Amino acid sequence: MKHSPIQDLESSSVTNPGRKRSNNEDCFLSLPAHSLWMVADGMGGHEAGEVASEIVRKTLEQKPNQPLPDTIQAAHRAVLNAVASGVGAEGMGSTVVALRSNPEQFQVAWVGDSRSYLFSRNTGELELLTRDHSYVQMLLESGAIAANEAHTHPDRNIITQCLGSQELDTVTVDHIERQWQEQQWVLLCSDGLTDELSDADIAQILQRCKTPRDATRALMQAALNAGGRDNITLQIIAAPKHTPSLLEKLSHWVPVFSHSRRLDTFIYLAAISVLVALLYWTLY
Incomplete structure (x- = not known):
């Protein structure tokens, strides 16, 4: 997707370790000048998960204008190289979901189970844009479980690939492109949000919020009130404001x-x- 900076685009980002964790393995990147946003959810325990997600963040920050799938692939190699050099810990990894925007369209790319949603403020409709790289998603697609079982399945946090997975020379970076429409918001989030709130909960909260800043804070508080059992990170990016000719x-x-x-x-x-x-x- 061709990149061109957007000057008039509103966004908001928040992160919280949650109520049960002492450290935060999540991180985010917000680069409005480059029309780039990202959420990464690290794994591997203290002094490992946060190292992996930070490597992912820095890789995207250093290559803000390169194609998202290429940059995410580079982040995978960077995590592998860090482990080989003794940085972090063996087995550390990270999910990633990132958005790049231009005045007409946006692209979302991801690896793992961090998600992106598209919310229309005109209709109140919330659409899941990403497909989890997870064991539960495989069960859903095979018909082994029903959709209403996925949210509470005991293996819902097992993912099938992540950045830094030593079994994979390369990862499969899924990506989609969409045209912006007026009054749309894109939500990027770690599973700390979606493990606590259903899609219906998220849509209801977004519907009553006027700005991305209000919405990120309302979603964060709702996730904490629901238990906050994991780190929680989310970003909301609004469609570019269109100035009519x-x-x-x-x-x-x-x-x-x-x-x-x-x-x-x-x-x-x-x-x-x-x-x-x-x-x-x-x-x-």
């Missing part, structure tokens, strides 16, 4: 002549021009 502003006053607003505007302006010319010719 003079032609677009005028088009709202244009009668409908055809199926093309551009043609209708041209006809309307041409008719006004002819009318002005006739009035001038009549009066002078």
